[in-house]
Amino acid sequence: MSILLILLGAALVAIAVFNRVPRFQPAWSPQLVPARLTEAGRATLTTVGGSALIIAFFLALSGV
Numbered sequence: 001m002s003i004l005l006i007l008l009g010a011a012l013v014a015i016a017v018f019n020r021v022p023r024f025q026p027a028w029s030p031q032l033v034p035a036r037l038t039e040a041g042r043a044t045l046t047t048v049g050g051s052a053l054i055i056a057f058f059l060a061l062s063g064v
Contacts, residue, residue: 001064005056012049016042 015021019042020032037045 002056002060005052005059009049009052009056012045012052016045016049 015035016037019035019037021035022030023033024030
């Protein structure tokens, strides 16, 4: 459970910080394209991603 939350949180924070998302072509060649996030969108992704990382940290400490 904590691994999934770490991956989810890290992905959301990375999207917010770099403002890029991967786009997959039919030939499986990923390409980074602009996410076109507003400031409110970046703040939301950072908040949700950071919260997921904090929850994962405490779940790992409790042994779940």
